[in-house]
Amino acid sequence: MTHEFIQALQRELAPDVFFGEDIPVRFHNDWGGLSPVIPLALVRPRTTEQVSVTLRLCNEFKVPVVPQGGLTGLAGGARPIENGVALSLDRMNGIEEVDTVMATMTVLAGTPLSVIQAKAEEVGLFFGLDLGARDSCVIGGNLATNAGGNRVIRFGMAREHVLGLEVVVPDGTIVRSLNKMLKNNAGYDLKQLFIGSEGTLGVITRAVLRLQAKPAELASAFCGCPDFPSLLELLKSARQGMGSALTSFEVMWPSFYDFMTGKLPDLRRAFKEPHGIYVLIETGGRNAEENRALLEQVLSDALEAGWVSDAVLPSSERETKDLWAVRESVSEYGKLMGPLTAFDVGLPTSAAGRVVDEIEAAMKVRWPDAIALSYGHIGDSNLHLVCNIPSAGNDQPHKEITELVFGSIAREGGTISAEHGIGLLKKPYLKLSRTPEELALMARIKLALDPNNILNTGKVLSV
Template identity: 55%
Template structure:
């Protein structure tokens, strides 16, 4: 009997849009969260917004829940399917309209990859300043529904700062089209904000007007060795004051991360020979390649003279810039170096970061002797990433105990359980640590108003 609603869906929408049974591709049975694969009740692959609307209308009539899917690169389980729900993948909706160079924006469908948007912007002499390591796989819809971040948030902001207009489909099939291209538009509620960061629980994003930026004419970087977190925060203040809008990234690596990854990946460049309490990558980019790069060198020199920076390497070429970033970007190799790991995306006030790292790393060593926890992240915007080996024993139970320790320790330091990866299913048990009862009640009120039958991504976030 479980197959019957899926067959009705296929018969009504057509075999081109709906796949059922074993024909459902393996890629649509899981995301990157590490949860075990699950075959959904059916897979719907719409080609247009009208197809999405028709699918949601029919699913509502049949009482079928719907799990929206983008590039499936999420780490919190928001796009992970369930056996009793329909997976709705936007993978066919990849159109990108010609860039509007006058208004510096582009219209893209939700299934377009981040890399495709970058390429379209670049061809027009512009740049889309949301950038993630999964750029070749992650999609516009997924980036916006999770309010993605990345390394340049310090200068350009989170994904929601790059959205001018949006089109989304509600649970009952209603299409809400707010395809605004204007930077200023205060005519009533800013409805797009309902869907940005809501992880597909309030509506399914199908298209967006994305704000583009002028393409910098130069980008350079420095790798700095600092005594401790206090010195690194002093350096951050100096860089903000001395570089202003030229500062585009400020990334930190604690010795736990630096030493573990550089030892495990000996072929990676190690530009700094000595040992330091904190390693910082500073990136500057701008539009006057003849004069502005010297500002980074000057501010860096002043920081060295003041004892804020113990040692530093300033890139002199694009190759050297890549070498300075290589270790920071080695996160894809965690599994190879450390074995099974759990990745945590934490937000914390900058002045509490050092104490949080100390508490997390010491706590791991105390509770699970022999395990390693490493710390790194976007220090400039208060986003700490913590990666720890998973304790032995029952995988789910061990992971849960580790997560409980990490999230309770983080919120005790004034932080949040999610900085840029969303809540999904993996962080849902701890939402109450980061949001007040009144906030959660309001979230439930919004959910009930927009999705009264509860069919959109049920069990996620709330």
């Protein structure tokens, strides 16, 4: 059977199918940190029709198939399956159309995010999605995982940047819904099914993206607040005072801020005195004066009300970069901390202060030398938490830490995955964030679209 399947792949897809040692190592894994897997075959299609052929064959022979984009996912969702096919979209790379009247761009799924961003800027527009992996990740993966990133508070998740999709469903049918219109209520909005389903329902091959007017200059301010309740008042006031000009509200707890500024000599602390909690506010007004005026108004009100103890309004690009450098130092974790257990959770914003205190304290009780650093896009209810137990060396108690953290999150009605998705790594915990009725409905949808359960089999949910 396997032999027959391999022959069929060869016959219908050569020279774009690879086996064994011909499969480059980079297709063996994503950034999820699980052990690499060599798939039975790798297909690197150049056309949607080849994607269709691949799925049709896999469906006929009931062979699992794992769609792959830029392989930058953190949940193991694009890791191949042994005896399965890896289906990389990397060769379906290109911008097919830019429509400046509609403010849309039609792209192939394998196009890197940064290429899309650059093209939008080139025509005087702007693509609202941005994340650290922008040069490596591709739009198909961004959409399949409903990526979040740095600008969600202002521009929304990946879902909100899509107008149309072309998708291949498991039996090989090509479903073209390359809608370009902002309003289209003619029947079910099928694209919504595929966005965020992590490649378990269909393979995205093309997308019509929604572009935005180019935002004017950005400006930032850095604040020290006495405590979390004050920070919440500042958030409300910033949202009210800045409206859609508020582009970032990035919170750093002392656990994170003190650790990073202590370990990395290049990072400058903004204040002499320590504060209860820190936040970077970014605003995108129409010009530099407006930005400054907006920030000054919000900050002077907040200082007067006591919600902010001290604030810095940088006066040069250099100073702005210095402030952001602390928040962006997260790429240094590996060097500073050794093996990590890292979280991307969401929870009602008002509970975030209490939950962080609770988790950081519980970690110290359980592992007295625990390092637990907290920070996040709190304006989007998104909390990141990074843990290491130095005394545990390479044998980190990942499972125990995860159960401790997810337990707190679940009690508050939070989500175990705000932006990274479920993939393989978080699958055992999905039931903490979703009810049995929700899980049953997901399984029903999965089986309706993929009755042979071939597409990214075993990722997100079991059916």
